[in-house]
Amino acid sequence: DAGVTQSPTHLIKTRGQQVTLRCSPKSGHDTVSWYQQALGQGPQFIFQYYEEEERQRGNFPDRFSGHQFPNYSSELNVNALLLGDSALYLCASSRRRQSTNEKLFFGSGTQLSVL
């Protein structure tokens, strides 16, 4: 049973460029969340996708956008990259529930370096 997979594992970009990160959720999961983890910090919630729509969003600018596909996989796009966007980007998946909180399964992340 494959867990959450993310690609690429590492990426180097320059300021002003755009980047797309990809995530495939764990089998049986339909909800994908994205987190940004700066060096030495805890992960920060970016947004969550369910049924191909953004359902929740954290305190991130519009430069951060996403998409969810019918097969539940997801992309995170970041435009006009800044040096401060350098971080580990983690994808997490879960099953959507109405009443109880589901634990999240995380991928190994994409390490983005902006030069």
Add this chain to the structure above:
Amino acid sequence: AQKVTQAQTEISVVEKEDVTLDCVYETRDTTYYLFWYKQPPSGELVFLIRRNSFDEQNEISGRYSWNFQKSTSSFNFTITASQVVDSAVYFCALSGTYTDKLIFGTGTRLQVFP
């Protein structure tokens, strides 16, 4: 606002020592969930435990145990007889009702030396 504080930045112990990682949280929700995750050098966050705010029973799982005290808003994690493989960064996290969004602490780096 919700907040999680892990005051211990880094802890170093020798193998077989017991170690406790502290976590203090703030929330106005009456129903909430607390989590511990482990992050080894590979980067993946590994789920360890989830507790809801109505269940204050302490839990033990092998060498791991958790002490949830609502009165002090704390959810501490103890590793008994630590092993080198326990070396990782440990995160405490909080979420509210009807949401998977996690609020993480800044993590505690645990180093276990042989």
